[in-house]
Amino acid sequence: MAENTLYDLAIIGGGINGAAIARDASGRGLKVLLLEKGDLACETSSASSKLVHGGLRYLEHLEFRLVREALLEREVLLQSAPHIxxxxxxxxxxxxxxxxxxxxxxxxxxxxxxxxxxxxxxxxxxxxxxxxxxxxxxxxxxxxxxxxxxxTDDARMVVLNALDAAERGADIRVRTRCSGLKREDAHWHITAETAEGEKQFQARAVVNAAGMAVDDILNRAYPGSNRQNLxxxxxxxxxxxxxxxxxxxxxxxxxxxxxxxxxxxxxxxxxxxxxxxxxxxxxxxxxxxxxxxxxxxxxxxxxxxxxxxxxxxxxxxxxxxxxxxDKADNASTVTRDYVFDLDAPEDGAALLSIFGGKITTCRKLAEHAMEKLADPLGLSEDSGPEKPGWTAHKALPGGDIADADFDAFFAELEASYLWMPQDMLWRMGRCYGTRIHNIIGNCDRMEQLGAQFGGGLSEAEVRYLVDQEWAREAEDILWRRTKCGLHMSEAEQADFHEWFAKSFTRRREDAES
Structure with missing residues (x-):
């Protein structure tokens, strides 16, 4: 979308909360902008214990609502993304x-x-x-x-939510840091810093899902307020x-x-x-x-x-x-439940800030966020192509696997790609689900996938991640879109960094010229 577009909703933060809200909102027909200062899932959302769980130990802290919501969500997410x-x-x-x-x-x-x-x-x-x-x-x-x-693969969960949002019309921008936020004329005016320079955006409402920077964003929106909620x-x-x-x-x-x-x-x-x-x-x-x-x-x-x-x-x-x-004495007992802070003046330009949250409850958190924003954005049960709660019944990209049966799906992959090493095929099947075919295409031998970098990572997969999943640096691929870095030697990683820098610096220069 053009920079002068008036977005319905701008989301600051490309972790799991921001990506899940972008998906839900874009499915509801809203014009959505997501700004992430680094890479998707580059901080907390790629550093979890990789579990979709209720949180057994939270019962000791009497957080029954959080545990029940998380337990219910396990099976919803399992059906929507059986590959990851x-x-x-x-x-x-x-x-x-x-x-x-x-x-x-x-x-x-x-x-x-x-x-x-x-x-x-x-x-x-x-x-x-x-x-x-x-x-x-x-x-x-x-x-x-x-x-x-x-x-679950936490970082891929974030990327798949962002990918689904983009395919429903959302404008996803990585390496775009929100440096200014000002309410004016019933809209939010957003200043962002990119490698190409400063950019300006406008939105009717903003979701502050900036994670560790959520208080910083609040203090930019309300200068002198000195918010300290984290x-x-x-x-x-x-x-x-x-x-x-x-x-x-x-x-x-x-x-x-x-x-x-x-x-x-x-x-x-x-x-x-x-x-x-x-x-x-x-x-x-x-x-x-x-x-x-x-x-x-x-x-x-x-x-x-x-x-x-x-x-x-x-x-x-x-x-x-x-x-x-919540002023708990011990870091282990601080609530893991998410908390919303909504500022919705009558003349418009609502700001919803999110504290906490976890991978397991990301879809439900997004639903609750949209409920909070329904009145400020004028949403109704009938607005948009999808109804409220639609994400509970739609697969994430690559998750449209028959009966959510990954084993049967992988057996079909093995029969189709006999020429590919099983470990490599299993990893790619787990990463991409049914979209593995978008990478392999009509290839019928390993040589057609291009250069092999180690750890089962091929040039064809790298180009897909750059073209389709916003990978901009070698680290994005080695440690977030995949975990191939864990299976590569230090020399292989260094060679990949060098190849990536040469290949994609040249591509960016060609695009700019």
Missing amino acids: IWPLRIVLPHNTNLRPAWMLRLGLFLYDNLGARKILPGTETVDLHQPPYAGILQEHLQKGFSFADCW RLVKGSHIVVRRLYLGEHLYMFQNSDKRIVFAIPYERDFTLIGTTDTPYDPADGPPEISEAETEYLLSIANEYFATPVTRQDIVWTYSGVRPLYD
């Missing part, structure tokens, strides 16, 4: 030194029944000395509870070579009443996390600290039979949760 979301079993070992077995069983009874399960099975008691668990954990851990949740909490993870066979994950209790997950990850690894520590932006970009590394290793070694050491760590990542500051 799939069921798994979480095994909670009973540590006799911590919570008693009856308390765990009561919590799991509530967990099983709050969400009206239709697809996912209920809790079972398991013997940790029998297959498939035998020999993995320490000998004194004898009994556990196995319950259902789901895994409690920033850092969560860090370590990735080690795969510690055990089996697709189940473990949920470990700790004496500080926190829990840590050990999750099968990218087929060859185990992901261990997360931490909960206060974060100050003055400390610089979020990175795992020595204390956090030691914390995660110590919990892993309290449970696993085979020691896990620093030498086993192949990758770490950290993200910051921009939570609403």
Whole structure:
């Protein structure tokens, strides 16, 4: 759309909240603009524990509404994106030194029944000395509870929401930083900084989904207001070579009443996390600290039979949760529920700010945001091509898999692409679902996919990600659109960075000329 377009809704922030709202709003027929200062999902939304779950431990904090909403959403999301979301079993070992077995069983009874399960099975008691668990954990851990949740690729969830929004007319702009926000003549006037220079936009309403910068955006909109609504909490993870066979994950209790997950990850690894520590932006970009590394290793070694050491760590990542500051004393007990702040003057130009939120509840959060904006934007049940709640029944891009049966879908892929290595085909099937065909096209041998960069990443896939999914830098591809960086050597990564810079700098120069 042209820069002089008057948008119905401008969204600041390209994390999961902003992308999900862009999808819902564009489906309702609104002219939507999304501005992201970096890459989609470049901060918190690519640094989660990768789970679509109700949040069992939130029951201890009496956050029943949040847990119920999240439990209900698991199966909605599972049906809409079976390529990037799939069921798994979480095994909670009973540590006799911590919570008693009856308390765990009561919590799991509530967990099983709050969400009206239709697809996912209920809790079972398991013997940790029998297959498939035998020999993995320490000998004194004898009994556990196995319950259902789901895994997801968090960064791809963001991109797929943005892609669906764009295909419904939304204007998605990455590397576009909101530097000014002013209400004037019943509209918001937005100034944005890009590599090409300053740009101006106008919108009837604004959603402030800027994550860690949500207070900064509010203070630009209302100069001198000095808003301070956020409690920033850092969560860090370590990735080690795969510690055990089996697709189940473990949920470990700790004496500080926190829990840590050990999750099968990218087929060859185990992901261990997360931490909960206060974060100050003055400390610089979020990175795992020595204390956090030691914390995660110590919990892993309290449970696993085979020691896990620093030498086993192949990758770490950290993200910051921009939570609403409810003045809780402990970072672990700050509410994980999302909070809305709506300023909707009678003369127009509403501003909706969002605090908190999580991957699991992103679709429902977007619905609630649109309910808040219905009056300011003049929405009704009949306005737009889609009705309120439409996202519950529509697949995300690539998720239109028959009966949401990924195994049957992958069997068809294997029969169609016998010439492709199975690991590469599986990864691409998981990333793109039915849209894998948009990348492979009519190719019938590996050479037709172009250069091979390592980790199963091909030139054809890279060009698709640049053309269709807003990838602008090598890191966008290696660590967010895919996790191929985890499977590549340092030399392969360096070669890819060099190739990407040469190939796409030239393309941008050609486009500008």
